[in-house]
Amino acid sequence: NAGVTQTPKFQVLKTGQSMTLQCAQDMNHEYMSWYRQDPGMGLRLIHYSVGAGITDQGEVPNGYNVSRSTTEDFPLRLLSAAPSQTSVYFCASSSPGTGLYFGPGTRLTVT
Amino acid sequence: DAKTTQPTSMDCAEGRAANLPCNHSTISGNEYVYWYRQIHSQGPQYIIHGLKNNETNEMASLIITEDRKSSTLILPHATLRDTAVYYCIVAGAGGTSYGKLTFGQGTILTVHP
Numbered sequence: 437n438a439g440v441t442q443t444p445k446f447q448v449l450k451t452g453q454s455m456t457l458q459c460a461q462d463m464n465h466e467y468m469s470w471y472r473q474d475p476g477m478g479l480r481l482i483h484y485s486v487g488a489g490i491t492d493q494g495e496v497p498n499g500y501n502v503s504r505s506t507t508e509d510f511p512l513r514l515l516s517a518a519p520s521q522t523s524v525y526f527c528a529s530s531s532p533g534t535g536l537y538f539g540p541g542t543r544l545t546v547t
Numbered sequence: 548d549a550k551t552t553q554p555t556s557m558d559c560a561e562g563r564a565a566n567l568p569c570n571h572s573t574i575s576g577n578e579y580v581y582w583y584r585q586i587h588s589q590g591p592q593y594i595i596h597g598l599k600n601n602e603t604n605e606m607a608s609l610i611i612t613e614d615r616k617s618s619t620l621i622l623p624h625a626t627l628r629d630t631a632v633y634y635c636i637v638a639g640a641g642g643t644s645y646g647k648l649t650f651g652q653g654t655i656l657t658v659h660p
Contacts, residue, residue, distance in 0.1 A: 440590075467646040468646060469646030469647065471650075477652075478634070478650035478651055478652055478653065479591065479648075479650040480650070481647055481648070481649070484646045484647055485646075486646075494647065495649075524588065526590050526591070528590075528591075528646055529646070530646050534593075535581065535583070535593030535594075535596060536583070536591070536593060536646060536648060537593065538590030538591045538592070539590050540589065540590050541588070541589070541590055
């Protein structure tokens with residue numbers, strides 16, 4: 437199993453550009469979520485999904501959209517990038533009774 | 548979810564046991580204690596979780612006090628590769644199952660030779 441995979445590993449955007457961070461898992465987990473981690477800080481929940489077609493907002497959802505059309509994939513879209521969105525983005529998946537499995541992260545810089 | 552309090556940093560000698568404390572005095576009856584760690588900007592790694600009883604797996608042991616207001620994560624024989632930030636998180640079974648966890652600042656554990 438590859439576990440949770442994220443692409444790209446690194447990305448530089450200009451202010452106002454949009455992009456999609458990809459996340460996929462091959463563990464047949466029902467639940468998936470996106471976190472961001474700013475330098476020296478803990479992780480903050482952006483959006484999460486409890487199954488295909490079902491998503492909800494976390495602590496810091498503004499400026500991000502998500503959709504979950506399949507169990508395996510949970511992309512995160514930045515609508516109009518801002519410097520405040522410079523961060524490391526982690527995707528995670530889980531099922532009832534399991535811990536969260538995290539991907540390796542995407543390091544995003546917005547200039 | 549209940550809040551947790553952890554020391555900012557701790558040191559441990561290689562080969563010795565590392566005991567990481569966590570206070571969670573407002574934990575409610577259906578909330579679990581979870582431990583994760585993050586090694587140098589990698590994705591956090593699940594370690595262990597428990598409700599009331601002490602738990603042990605291949606990575607660590609979790610000791611929860613009888614009143615459940617505090618817990619200790621024990622790495623029995625710490626190695627240099629255990630140097631990481633350790634997060635103690637309290638959440639209901641539904642909270643973690645939905646992928647919703649609240650991460651605090653954690654404890655920076657440094658294992659030295």
